Amino acid sequence: MSGVEGGRSAQLKHTGLRPGWTTGACATAAATAAYTALLAGDFPDPVTITLPRGQTPAFALAVEELADGTAMAGVVKDAGDDPDVTHGALIRATVRRLPAGSGVVFRAGPGVGTVTRPGLPLEVGEPAINPVPRQMMRDHIAEVAARHGDAGDVEITVSVDGGEQIARSTWNIRLGILGGLSILGTTGIVVPYSCSAWIDSIRRGVDVARAAGRTHLAGCTGATSEKTVTAEYGLPLDALLDMGDFAGAVLKYVRRHPVDRLTLCGGFAKLSKLAAGHLDLHSARSQVDLPHLAGLARAAGAGSALATAIEGANTALGALQLATADGVPLGDEVARTARDQALAVLRGAPVTLDVLCIDRAGQVVGRADPKCAIPRRER
Template structure:
């Protein structure tokens, strides 16, 4: 494909942007539909993205049968650590009778929706609304140029998609059999983590549609285990928010649930307590001076306060402040920060601070 746009520099090195699965599926669809009408595949094939960019994609495969054409594109996610980077995205297109419209099918490696709450109803292939619109527009463009009706069946498949889907949220979201075809702009911005935040939002949607009165949000596997042990929540009621507390809390402003329990390591919760909504180590740090002040407020002696301020890690600070309930103090401040981020949304908040062994060392709400 032609040169992707460069992302803003990170540590002085320009990061390459890439293309979403939806953009790749659109390029493959346009190539296959063109071949079906003209007998030849455009290679490279150029598409128009929602914001007007016009990237061109090289074809990795071409196949033409009696009543179908199929094309494939290798996904290039740029410098983003995308699980689908390098995957072969294929589109098999057949003509349909006039007036049928464009019909989408899930081929091998593309999942099917089974739970309510997602942008698509149960039974539909997991090809999101924007990629569908992009493919319809590409078919309409070719149909207008070739004097065709634009009625077609589009079957999207992704090589090894079922195995790759096990590394994503899809099983928890009730998307079975493979990956989702995603993308709202067609462009992958390196380390924007848009796919993760998208999954957080869809996880909330599924939990709301299921009517759960209580959902959990975990920073990682240890805190998720602690949540399950404490409340017995099903997988579909637990959001793997990772470091993206803000991505979850901002979405809950307009998509509230009755009760939310946030669980994470003590150090991560201390960052939330300080007001950080991105808990990644590269974007927020444990404020040891703030922890020392919290301990002092709870009656810690001068030596303990000084030790916390000079502690090498958050957990070391926790051990020093254990006797004065530093864990509970951090959980309470984190709960206040979460409530502030919700901006009045009617969500009852609880916060659990967890140690590395999975024990609850702080609790509020």
């Protein structure tokens, strides 16, 4: 498989990282090769496709099989330098001719999921092959059909070796996509560390929850915060958003697609970053601001000695321990300030917002909601 614009070693200029290909691009290449073999008797290898933005990568075939009335080709997904769980997966497309007028019909083979809940851009019961990959495959089938004088009426069955197991590391089960992976991609290209797939999963999580009638959602930074929210509010699984570090992604999407209530729950250190105005909470992109924490401690009633100690603490947890030992509700102040920052992102959307800060054990060490009054100590 070659790289973008025909060179395998092509890299993203701004990062030096090598891009890769989406599952949708791989499925399109496999389907194109299989249909060509069905009509011409031979598989193009490598097979070149055109991506939505005009790039023309070539993909080597890992497997091929031509039988009576069907052809199958497979491509190994190369995600480039992105830590994608589907990197190295073998994506197959089996093409079978259909009666005239049937068009292009998509089926889910082994390792590709089926949609079981509303709220996704596909109807319930459809194979989890997203709209852009479907259109890419239709376009390439039409091009091959035109070259060979065929009508282009085919069934395409997409499968992923080991896809059901891989899907357990994705959002699919939570989104109601059962039986395997989704075939994804809007550009055909995986941009390393763009986190676009995670953010897209957050958006689809909101869509599915709204379609299920959920009115209270929770954005959680990890498994511990999910357990805390479940214990606090009894929310069902499809109301929990695996927010990770992307607080801004949750807030911006809920701003456009409001729900009655949104809870943000995360570790004290991560939410102290939100309180300082950071919407991406990853350690590589934002840091705990200890002077800012010291200022919040002062607002919560800390004296100068405690504030100075907090500013010199080794970690956010150390700062929290100092404040707790002195009876200063720093956790509540961080939650309140984080809530203020989140409300600014929501821009008046009709969403009731509350924030829970937890420690590593999942205990709530700070909370803020419209009814909370943060006690202050006089010094």
